[in-house]
Amino acid sequence: MADLLPPPMHSDETPTYYTATKKYDLRFPSLEQDIDADVVVIGGGFSGINTALELAERGVTDVVVLEARHLGFGGTGRNGGQIMAGIGHDLDAIKKDVGEDGVRAIFAISDQGAAIIQSRIRRYGIDADFHHGYGYLGFNARQAKTLRAWEKEFKALSPDQDIRYLEGAEVRSIIGSQAYGSALLHMGGGHVHSLNLLLGEAQALAGHGARIFEHSPALQVEYGERIRVRTAKGSVRAQKLLWACDSFLNGLEPELHRSTINTYAFQLMTEPLPDELIERISPIRGAYSDIRPVIDYFRVTRENRLLFGSATPIVEHIPRDLKQWNRRLMLKVFPYLKDVAIDLAWGGPMALSPNLFPQIGSLPGRPNAFFVQGYSGFGVTPSHIVCQVLSEGILGGSPRYALLSSVSRASIHAKDQLRPLICTLGKSWHQLSGYWNGRR
Numbered sequence: 001m002a003d004l005l006p007p008p009m010h011s012d013e014t015p016t017y018y019t020a021t022k023k024y025d026l027r028f029p030s031l032e033q034d035i036d037a038d039v040v041v042i043g044g045g046f047s048g049i050n051t052a053l054e055l056a057e058r059g060v061t062d063v064v065v066l067e068a069r070h071l072g073f074g075g076t077g078r079n080g081g082q083i084m085a086g087i088g089h090d091l092d093a094i095k096k097d098v099g100e101d102g103v104r105a106i107f108a109i110s111d112q113g114a115a116i117i118q119s120r121i122r123r124y125g126i127d128a129d130f131h132h133g134y135g136y137l138g139f140n141a142r143q144a145k146t147l148r149a150w151e152k153e154f155k156a157l158s159p160d161q162d163i164r165y166l167e168g169a170e171v172r173s174i175i176g177s178q179a180y181g182s183a184l185l186h187m188g189g190g191h192v193h194s195l196n197l198l199l200g201e202a203q204a205l206a207g208h209g210a211r212i213f214e215h216s217p218a219l220q221v222e223y224g225e226r227i228r229v230r231t232a233k234g235s236v237r238a239q240k241l242l243w244a245c246d247s248f249l250n251g252l253e254p255e256l257h258r259s260t261i262n263t264y265a266f267q268l269m270t271e272p273l274p275d276e277l278i279e280r281i282s283p284i285r286g287a288y289s290d291i292r293p294v295i296d297y298f299r300v301t302r303e304n305r306l307l308f309g310s311a312t313p314i315v316e317h318i319p320r321d322l323k324q325w326n327r328r329l330m331l332k333v334f335p336y337l338k339d340v341a342i343d344l345a346w347g348g349p350m351a352l353s354p355n356l357f358p359q360i361g362s363l364p365g366r367p368n369a370f371f372v373q374g375y376s377g378f379g380v381t382p383s384h385i386v387c388q389v390l391s392e393g394i395l396g397g398s399p400r401y402a403l404l405s406s407v408s409r410a411s412i413h414a415k416d417q418l419r420p421l422i423c424t425l426g427k428s429w430h431q432l433s434g435y436w437n438g439r440r
Contacts, residue, residue, distance in 0.1 A: 018078075242394065
């Protein structure tokens with residue numbers, strides 16, 4: 001038996017920007033009885049809540065969500081809040097599974113996550129500080145070539161959006177940094193307060209009649225025609241199950257545990273900054289990332305703070321002082337922030353799949369047990385389209401579900417014993433391949 005508590009890293013209860021500024025004071029009871037449902041979901045992050053909400057909007061409202069801690073405790077409450085186009089890191093990595101036509105079909109839906117988020121915010125009146133404006137940033141000529149190619153691809157997908165390639169002095173019209181020589185502005189993207197978005201979606205889900213339980217870690221799952229999930233003080237019997245734990249699975253389902261590996265990302269939040277300094281940092285008050293294999297990502301917030309994040313580029317380790325580690329990266333981009341105070345720094349795990357593409361489907365031999373995991377660091381926006389597709393699979397299937405679930409899942413051998421080494425080797429390969437595909 002195992003529960004869904006994460007591995008220790010500093011303090012798991014360290015405040016984040018999101019917990020410090022959340023607007024929804026939602027509290028759900030723990031499960032303390034034996035109940036029945038049509039669908040039981042393990043995991044109260046974007047994947048679990050979004051899939052449940054998609055089901056509820058289609059009339060399947062007898063859904064139970066079990067969260068081990070509180071909603072958004074995992075990656076949903078520890079990210080950059082970036083609203084960006086795409087699914088996965090490189091669609092060429094899945095071409096062997098889905099073919100050329102499959103890659104084109106996946107690319108065609110890859111930018112729909114932002115539209116789903118905006119539609120949901122409007123429909124349910126969610127207060128999540130959505131703001132338009134995203135900048136993909138390049139350092140050198142190879143990356144500039146990649147950004148020019150992306151401009152054509154993104155415009156083909158979203159011809160009505162303001163999407164522009166910028167170079168040289170033009171770059172400073174969207175970002176106040178001398179570090180970058182090129183940029184791709186995508187006004188269909190932007191940023192959002194991800195925890196408020198999740199909590200607003202959870203409130204909408206509860207309004208449809210679904211039942212949500214916090215502080216109710218799953219301890220054991222018994223498969224069969226009806227699946228039973230046991231917690232410390234109760235259980236849920238359901239026709240269908242969804243595993244939506246991502247980096248917080250912790251071996252509870254071995255079949256899923258073996259096909260992802262956890263790495264870590266780290267963020268900081270500055271003190272509130274004057275309007276003129278925010279305008280210098282970001283004339284569009286937007287969100288940004290470079291396009292390297294391991295990115296720096298940052299954005300300004302509604303409260304005039306800068307949120308800056310990254311991960312270790314090659315050697316997998318957890319910095320001892322997250323504030324100082326992130327601060328050094330921030331000052332490479334914005335050296336004029338050297339006197340700015342850092343109010344908070346935090347981090348958390350994210351589940352990587354071998355091909356850096358999300359995994360969805362049903363467990364082998366268990367057609368009523370579904371899963372979603374392995375966003376590989378890009379989950380805020382893709383989770384909304386991926387979980388819409390997943391809901392179609394739970395309800396009986398669709399061409400989109402058949403396509404996404406056909407992407408293979410490889411096992412990662414010795415991942416528990418050699419995690420830092422495997423992550424280091426993977427990052428090294430990812431960085432090296434970046435020179436070949438225009439990302440370095």
